[in-house]
Amino acid sequence: MKELTCIVCPRGCRLTIDDNLNVTGNFCPRGAEYAKNELTNPKRMITSFMRVKNRENCVVSVKTSVAIPKGMIFQVMEEINHVGVDAPTRIGDIAIKDVLGTGADIVITKNIK
Amino acid sequence: MIKRDLVIIGGGSAGMAAAIEAKKNGIDDILILEKDGVLGGILNQCIHNGFGLTEFKEELTGPEYLSRFAEQVEEMGIEYKLNSLVLDVTENRIVTYSNAEDGVVLVEAKAIVFATGCYERSAGAIQLSGDRCSGIITAGTAQKYLNIHGFLVGKRIVILGSGDIGLIMARRMTLEGAKVLCVSELMPYSNGLNRNIAQCLNDYNIPLYLSRSVLRVEGKSGRVEKVVLAAVDDKMKFIPGTEMEFECDTLLLSVGLVPYVSLLDKLHAEMSSTRGAKVNDQLMTSIPGVFACGNCLHVHDVVDFVTDEGRDAGRGAANYIKGLSEKKKHIAIKPGNGVSYVIPQFIETDLNNDITFKFRVRKPVKNVFVNFKSGDQLVNKVVKPVLIPSEMVMIKLNKDKLTNLPIDEIEVSLEER
Numbered sequence: 357m358k359e360l361t362c363i364v365c366p367r368g369c370r371l372t373i374d375d376n377l378n379v380t381g382n383f384c385p386r387g388a389e390y391a392k393n394e395l396t397n398p399k400r401m402i403t404s405f406m407r408v409k410n411r412e413n414c415v416v417s418v419k420t421s422v423a424i425p426k427g428m429i430f431q432v433m434e435e436i437n438h439v440g441v442d443a444p445t446r447i448g449d450i451a452i453k454d455v456l457g458t459g460a461d462i463v464i465t466k467n468i469k
Numbered sequence: 470m471i472k473r474d475l476v477i478i479g480g481g482s483a484g485m486a487a488a489i490e491a492k493k494n495g496i497d498d499i500l501i502l503e504k505d506g507v508l509g510g511i512l513n514q515c516i517h518n519g520f521g522l523t524e525f526k527e528e529l530t531g532p533e534y535l536s537r538f539a540e541q542v543e544e545m546g547i548e549y550k551l552n553s554l555v556l557d558v559t560e561n562r563i564v565t566y567s568n569a570e571d572g573v574v575l576v577e578a579k580a581i582v583f584a585t586g587c588y589e590r591s592a593g594a595i596q597l598s599g600d601r602c603s604g605i606i607t608a609g610t611a612q613k614y615l616n617i618h619g620f621l622v623g624k625r626i627v628i629l630g631s632g633d634i635g636l637i638m639a640r641r642m643t644l645e646g647a648k649v650l651c652v653s654e655l656m657p658y659s660n661g662l663n664r665n666i667a668q669c670l671n672d673y674n675i676p677l678y679l680s681r682s683v684l685r686v687e688g689k690s691g692r693v694e695k696v697v698l699a700a701v702d703d704k705m706k707f708i709p710g711t712e713m714e715f716e717c718d719t720l721l722l723s724v725g726l727v728p729y730v731s732l733l734d735k736l737h738a739e740m741s742s743t744r745g746a747k748v749n750d751q752l753m754t755s756i757p758g759v760f761a762c763g764n765c766l767h768v769h770d771v772v773d774f775v776t777d778e779g780r781d782a783g784r785g786a787a788n789y790i791k792g793l794s795e796k797k798k799h800i801a802i803k804p805g806n807g808v809s810y811v812i813p814q815f816i817e818t819d820l821n822n823d824i825t826f827k828f829r830v831r832k833p834v835k836n837v838f839v840n841f842k843s844g845d846q847l848v849n850k851v852v853k854p855v856l857i858p859s860e861m862v863m864i865k866l867n868k869d870k871l872t873n874l875p876i877d878e879i880e881v882s883l884e885e886r
Contacts, residue, residue: 361667365522366771368663400668403517403530404644405616415619417516417532426672433644447533465516466532 360394362387399423402432406451407440408468416445416468420460431456443468474498474790476564476578478555478732481510482772483763484584485538486779487786488547491582494787500576501542501549502566508542508549509535510586511609512772514616517637519664523773534772558732562758580758580786583733583746584779587726587764589634595724599697602688608634608723612641621645623719627696628652629683631659631666633770633859635723640669649675650715653698655682655705658833660859662770684712686720696720726768733761742804743767747814750824751785751794752778760786767812767827770859774827794818800871805842805882807831809858816871816879823865828881833857838884839864844875852886 362369364386371381371391379388393399401423408414424432432455441451445468452462474496477484480503488499507513512520515531522528525537542549553568562581567573589607597605606622612634614620624647628635631654639649652670657680659666670677680701687695700711728745730738739747739755745766746754753760762782763775788794800816811828826841834856841849841864848870856862871879 361663363664363668365528366519366662366664368667370663400672401518401528402644404641405516405619407619413618415617417530417616419516419518419530429644437645447536465530467536 358395360391362390364390398426400426400429402429402436403465404433404436406436406462408443408445409440410442411468414443414468416441416443417465418451418462419465420455420458421450421463422460424455424458424460428456428458432458432460432462436462470563470575470577472498472577473500474579475500475582475786476562476576476580477501477582477584478558478564479503479510479584479586479763479765480505480508480542480549480551481584481586481763482512482535482538482775483586483765483779483782484510484582485535485542486776487582487584487760487762487783488549489538489541489545490780490783491787492545492547492783494784496787496790499547500578501547502553502555502564503549503551504554506551508539508551514609514613515637516616517641520772523771524776531772538776555732558736558759560736560756578758579790580760582782582786583730583754583759583761583765584763584782585729585732585765587728587768589722590725590727592722595629595722597683597686597722599683599686600688602686602691602693604688604693604719605686606719606721608632608638608721611719611721612638615641615645621647623647623693623717625650625715625717626719626721627683627698627715627717628721628723630654630723630725631661631677632723632725633661633665635721636661636665636669638721638723639675640673643673643675649673650717651676651678651698653678653681653683655701656680658857662859678713681711681713682707683720693718693720726764728765728768730761730765733759733765741767741810741812741814743810743812748812749796749815749817750813750821751788751818752782752813753785753789753794758786758789760789767810767861770861774861774863788818788820794820799877800874801878802826803878803880804828805840805880807834807837807883808881811881819868821868823867824871825863825865826881827861827863829858829861830856830883831858834883836886838886840880840882840884841866841870842880842882843878846875848874848879856883 512531520534557565
């Protein structure tokens with residue numbers, strides 16, 4: 357039996373999961389899925405920014421397209437920090453495809469003209 | 470002097486939603502005044518995800534969420550002025566703003582919506598003791614430096630206050646290579662969302678110390694060198710012998726947000742315990758034709774609810790301009806046992822079929838009834854399993870329930886089950 361706080365949405369359900377991966381306390385099915393993943397292969401979304409190379413003192417916000425393995429957060433951050441992008445940027449543009457083989461793309465989240 | 474039907478002060482989530490909704494309700498002559506160089510307000514710096522679950526059934530980042538509304542403002546041809554600061558608002562609804570292009574301009578408006586957001590409590594506001602050195606900065610300011618300008622404000626960080634911005638910044642600064650030593654919270658419980666404690670602190674092994682605050686800051690060199698925490702008792706007094714010392718270069722403050730209402734104050738609008746204005750069911754303040762919504766009315770925890778409230782104010786303003794919002798009654802809504810405030814503070818029109826009461830509890834409670842009472846008459850009773858101060862509660866009542874009340878007052882209170 358393990359207790360977890362669901363991070364899928366701001367509701368923050370308090371979940372319990374037993375050894376047979378039965379989940380209780382979840383408001384929606386995504387909570388059950390989160391609890392199961394958390395015990396087997398925990399993943400997190402990452403949001404950060406990248407330098408805009410052709411603009412002075414300018415950064416653009418980015419996110420991972422899907423959650424990445426928790427253990428790879430800092431490696432992915434390093435990758436994001438040493439790759440830059442050029443403006444203009446559009447929301448949804450892919451800045452890095454399949455970052456470090458995680459299957460997640462680094463996606464732009466801000467329009468810069 | 471120029472004339473507009475509706476002037477909206479602030480182009481953030483609340484202001485954009487108010488403008489879009491007013492336009493949908495037949496008001497075409499709208500002007501949004503925004504002091505920043507872009508629309509979107511605080512969401513521009515909230516690059517983390519978690520926005521839009523109610524609004525779009527998606528989990529968006531702040532800039533993605535705001536862009537959906539900014540694009541609608543463009544598409545609908547709603548006029549907005551950036552880098553434009555409102556200097557004055559008068560009782561007869563003359564708004565003075567200034568920007569580099571237009572100079573100082575007076576606008577006469579039929580209605581005004583305040584959507585000015587909130588500001589962070591500072592070191593002075595909490596009477597922080599110790600040296601007055603650099604490196605003491607509010608979490609939101611550090612967030613702006615980092616996420617908009619790309620500057621990390623420190624390398625070894627102590628955070629005072631466990632509000633959501635503080636928690637989000639603990640993770641952000643950790644990701645960018647800073648060492649966050651701890652988060653200290655004066656209250657015996659956190660004011661942040663559970664998920665943020667899980668994913669921002671627990672994920673990175675950042676300790677959260679409850680019932681502890683900053684005893685003093687040391688920084689004789691001119692920069693923060695050390696922060697000393699100590700435990701507090703139930704009267705919020707420091708307990709001698711419980712000191713913990715942290716060598717650090719930065720103290721981030723996440724110690725609360727206050728509605729930004731200096732212009733409304735000047736109008737002598739009636740104020741509430743939220744430190745925002747008192748409003749009726751149309752979100753109109755005590756000044757006729759002047760409306761308020763979003764964080765300048767009361768500080769929200771979820772932006773989707775800010776958007777929704779902005780719409781209510783936009784609709785309210787449109788009703789007012791069209792001459793529909795005649796006052797037909799005056800029912801005062803009062804917070805009772807365990808409730809810190811309720812919005813709206815008055816019900817005056819018959820325009821809404823349902824009235825959504827928004828309120829916060831004073832402290833965490835489990836298994837309670839929320840009672841709506843008018844004198845001795847129980848108007849409504851709702852069961853709630855868990856209520857915490859950091860999550861706004863919303864309960865809808867049909868207007869049929871609000872007729873034939875024994876007195877012109879409804880009290881919202883908690884009762885143990």
